[in-house]
Amino acid sequence: MIxxxxxxxxxxxxxxxxxxxxxxxxxxxxxxAILGEGKVYVKGFGDLKYFEEFATSSAERLPDSEKLITESVIDKTDRVLLMADVYDDAVIEYIADLDQQDIDYVLICNKDERISSMNFIDLSTPRALVPTEDFSRIITPHMMAMNYIYYILYATIKEMIDDENA
Known part of the structure; x- marks a missing residue:
């Protein structure tokens, strides 16, 4: 199985x-946003809600980031990192609100034909991976895929910041 x-x-x-x-x-x-006057707000849905804390509070947190909560006041200098395992009504509604406010965002989610976001990264975990004896499947590694994408983003952003500050 391993x-x-x-x-x-x-x-x-x-x-x-x-x-x-x-x-x-x-x-x-x-x-x-990080190099300018804005912040990066982080919002997770479904299983990826738990990734908000890591992205905003860990030793390798995104600079100038915080969790996006209802009371957050965001403007055009800010950016939003949205993470979801499923592109559902809650995500669609949230994106519609960001679009209405003309706020730029990055969506990391499993592919869905309804996604029209310009800044989209496919989470690539639409189903469980490992077949079992009864022909079902187990282990849907949303968090592992998100972690992998996050570290690529983190390293790329850090490199951009370091280049800007050099």
Whole structure:
């Protein structure tokens, strides 16, 4: 089972790696707020709600970031990092609100035909990976994929900030 999981997980990471251009554009968009006068607000949905704390409070947190809460006042200098395992009504409604306010955002989510966001990164975990004896599947690694994408974004943003401050 471990070999199957490893093979499948490497496939997820490869799909993420194939989005290098999208990830670079997303990093640039988020870095604009950090290097400018804005903040990066982080909002998670579903299983990825738990990633908000890591992205805003860990030792390797995004600079100038904080959790996006109802009381947050955001403007055009700010950027939003949205993370969701499923593109559902809650995510759609949140994006509609950001669009109405003309706030730039990055959406990290599993692919859905309804997604029209310009700054989209496919989470690449639409289903469980490991088959079981009863032909069902287990282990849907949303958090592992998000962590991988996050660290690519983090490193790219850090490099941009360091270049700007050099």
């Amino acid at each position: 070999k199957i999981f490893n093979t499948q997980l490497n496939g997820v990471f490869q799909k993420i790696n194939n989005q290098e251009t999208e990830i670079d554009i997303a990093a640039r968009l988020l870095a604009q």
